[in-house]
Amino acid sequence: MFKQLQKSFVKSAMLSFTAVLLVVLVAVNVVNYRQTVNQVDRLVTMLVNNDGTFPDAPEGGMAPKEHPEHGMPKGMEFRKDDQMATRYAVVRVANNAVQSVDQSHLVSLDETALKELGLRVAQGTASQGWEGSLRYQVAKTDAGTMVVLVDANKETQQISRLMMVTGAVFILCLAVVYVLVRLASNRAIRPFVENVERQQQFIANASHEIKTPLAVLSANTDLLAMMGTEAKFVDSNKRQIKRLNSLVEQMLILSRYDEGEAAATKEEVDLVAVTKAIVEEILPVLNEKELQVEFTGEAQTIITTNKSAMTELIRILLDNAMKYTVGEPVITVEAKRNQLAIENETEPMTKEQVSQIFDRFYRVDSSRNRTTGGSGLGLSIAQKIAETNDVQLTAELTSETQIRFVIEGEKNG
Template sequence: MFQQLQKSFVKNAMLSFSLVLVIVLVLLNGIYYQQTIEQIDRVATMLIDHNGTFPDAPSTNPPVNFLEELTTLGTEWKKDDQLSTRYAVITFSNQQIQSINRTNLVSVDEEVLKKQTQEIISGNVQSGWIQKLRFRLSKGNEESLLVFVDANKEIQQIKRLLIVSILVFLICLIGIYGLIRFSSKRAIQPFVDNVKKQQQFISNASHEIKTPLAVLSANNDLLAMMGTENRCIDSNRRQIKRLNALVEQMLLLARYDESQSSIVTEKIDLIQISKEIIDDVSPILQEKGLSVQFQGELSCVVNADKSSIQELIRILIDNAMKYTVIDKVITIKVSAGVFCIANQTESMKEEQVNQLFDRFYRVDTSRNRTTGGSGLGLSIAQKIAEINQLELSAELVEQNRIQFIIASKNR
């Protein structure tokens, strides 16, 4: 149980950190990409505003204050920018190309530029991408201008940032996992100590209760042997028997919690075990007018401890026998390797089904007087399933029909 708790803690912590890292890296790459595109578009706009040529370089006077530095950040350009920028300028009129200036973009063939220009002119897009070229279109009354800016260098920078971000993400995940794994035991230790104290308390209390119960039972039997006729003797005998059963269940649950029960796994057939248990309780079934129907596959083989699984199936069948109403049929079905025990019951809500495996939980507390039981049976059954690497769950098929499902965790 504690290992599962530790795994759950590590899993949730890793998911939280991973989500934060992903958001940070997506924002970082997204902002960088957006700023890069805006910078390329500014260059293209500047070329259009100056008829396809770079203007004179602005003044190199430094900003007078921090606010001015922030305002001009990313908008200034130098003479070096003109030499490093690869671009082509196409002029056209009435969708007919007038001139192509690719002096600064010799790597792209002129015919390719013509073809791309025709595609852009025939469309309604003012700016966008054609492969690694960023274009911007300006239409005039007499003459229009189309500028291509080679963004290959910027795209490579974006890719490098993305690769570095992914590497940083993976390195951070490995480091965070190591830290969380190292600190997880310490983080859950207060809870572990509290649970162990509760388990020890239940175990000690159960052992302490057994002694006075044995004395009470012996005294009650002695009174009966002495010929004392009192209806309280029979009542005492029933209550002592009930308390003994409760103590045994609490001890069994404590042993499973502490993983002290010995588990010997072997291949067992849940259908075969169910039939053996039904044969044992057939007199009770007849007395209550109940019947059991088998449906689906003829076997359901799992790798588990036979004695504990027998106890699990016995608990589920006993639960169905106690709470079956109206339709007096208990259905045991196997489909795709999933074992189900279903029966009609009183109307239930989904939230009640989710609490069935809670210790001492009763759907209707008044049932204690008619059906007996302590509310620990299903808790013990789920604990047995856990130690055998099985999943036990409850499902409300209809408002008054419930089924308990046993399935392998590795399916």
Template sequence: MIKKLRKKFIIAAMCAILIVLESIILAVNIVNYHHLVEKADTLTEWIVSEGGSFGDAIAGDSSGIDPGAQNGQNQNEQPPEVPDDLNSDTTPPDKSDGKNATEEQKNPPDNIGKDHMGFSKETPFETRYFTVTFDSDGNMSDCDTGKIAAIDEDSAKEYAGEVYTSSKITGFFDIYRYRVTETEDGTMIVFVDCRQEITTVKNFAVNSFGISTLGLAAVFVLVVFFSKLVFRPVAESYKKQKQFITDASHGLKTPLTIIDANTEIIEMDNGESQWTKSIRNQVHRLTTMTQQLITLSKLDEGEVNGEKTKFSLSDALVDCVQPFETPAMMQNKTIETDIADEIRLNGEEKTIRQLFDILLDNAVKYSTPDSTIRVHLYTKGNKVILTVWNETEPIPQGNLDQIFERFYRLDEARNSEKGGSGIGLSVAKAVVAAHKGKISAFSEDGHSMLIKVVW
């Protein structure tokens, strides 16, 4: 039980961490890809707005050009001779002007080095792109591959032709982000090389998921280690609880045996009465309950007491049905069986027979008078299936797996009248689990119950 609980805790913790971690990694990669697309689209918009190039927005900025060149003066030419009378001018230079010049050199104007559309002055020289223009008749009228070395004119025309026929405005073609726009000359398609950005995004995605996987493995080791420490007090408490149940059950056997023996002596001396009969019924009920508690305590870890062997499940079920036919007949109930021959199971035969007894006893006890109980054992593929069906008083419709919980009762009053302990079906579930099977209960109409066991 504790091992299963710890395993479920580890699985739940790792699933939660996996979902959160991978969601974060996925979100970061989506943001990176979005930035890539946004940057590429901005570049294509810029080139389109300048008619197929970067224009003078940055490349033509004259802020860094020598003033002499701006005035049309050749920098190699010697400055004109200065008249002697000017050379003899004794007027001292304006120190304030020299100071201002120094300040301007230290603090250049704001427009120098300023970004354009979020890009630096180097962007036009770093960006590789090409353009292709189609005339109004759909023929290629111009192809400019001067700003890219990886694409020749034929490849550029091939790419542009496929994009032109796709009727898309923007998107990716291989490693190129393109944009289609209408101009006075026709339709222009701009392609921007995004190889470096795509490689960066891909590498980040691979590395991030790889690192997250290693991190998840490390977290798994830590969770396994610390879960052992966390569940140690629970395991000790559960062990003490099991030991208490076993000791208490064994301790009850002796007084119950004495009470039963004394009741028998009283009946020998005074004859049977409703009081002695009631005592015997309650002793039998307590004896059955203590035995079931012991069995349940031993089966909680999914282990069986005896050695597993290959035995005939069909013969075991036939043997178990026969003792219940008489009490069923006394209540005008009929047990119909459909048991396939030679169905074998690898398991502990004693506990499997105990499972059959519990299911048949439950069906006989809680079926309505003058009804039929159907027992069916068959195979489906490589699965062995047992079903026990019986009519009942009104019960909830649909899934009824809660009846396999300890001390659970669908109808408290009716179960008390029948003498049920509320443990039998819990033992049945433990027996099935110990044999790697699954048990379920279902009511299709609210007036019948089907218990199904699958191995």
């Protein structure tokens, strides 16, 4: 149980940290990308507004932030170095033909490639976008169409580098936090584990202590019977002693499964074969109660699990069905490839009652359970068996008076 709690603690902490860190790193990269693209777009817009040329800047100085006469966007400023470092080209298109290409500031592409690229962009529907690492913008002029292309290779490389750095930071942080969480998890869950262990030890000790007086009461009841005590009182005592013994055994079983340790041996188990074997064992009880078990569906339901655990689980479900079947005296067992369903007619129930049916000591009808001798622990034990053996156990209403328990395991083959 300690290992399971530790795994759950580490998993929850890591998922929370991963989600927060991922959001932060994605936000950083998105903001950086948008700022970089906006910066390039301002430069492209400035070139478009200045008819495809770079406005002169003061030598070694800073151009004013607004140059209406140069068509510069508001807030745009540049140095002489920026003018010389910017790699751009201008392609002018008219009547679906390239009229001119200015590539004096972009010599990495030949003129033919620029013509093809400029013509394709001019004939497209987008006013701006990307062509590889080139950021372009299309503008209509009196003479036709002007396509301005700015080489943003340096900016895209910076974006890629930041993504790689943040990715490395993400992995490193996850590794460091995982180690720290693993170390901290022992101390964090220890008080809870100790509390649960004390409760389990108390149940075990109390159960063993109760067994002794029950044995004495059973012996005294037998003695009273031999002394001629009225049969109805003797029978009542025996029923209550039997009920208490059953309750003690169930509490011990539940305490064992609370430890969360699944059975070590796992194999391919045919749930249909297991169910038929149990039905053969309980046939005298079924005949006494005038009940029938009908098998429908496939001939086999094979899952990988522990056979003895599944035998105990199915026995509990059949016992529950025998106790609480009303109306039509039939218990239906339906088999599918990886499912086994046990269904019977019962007294009217609500979905809320079914949702609580696996709770400990829960009774849909306490008076009815007194009659049948139910303790309210059987289905809780069944659920624990399923949980500790990687099997799903669910309950559902197929109608107001028809309840269905489904055992589902992983598919084989």
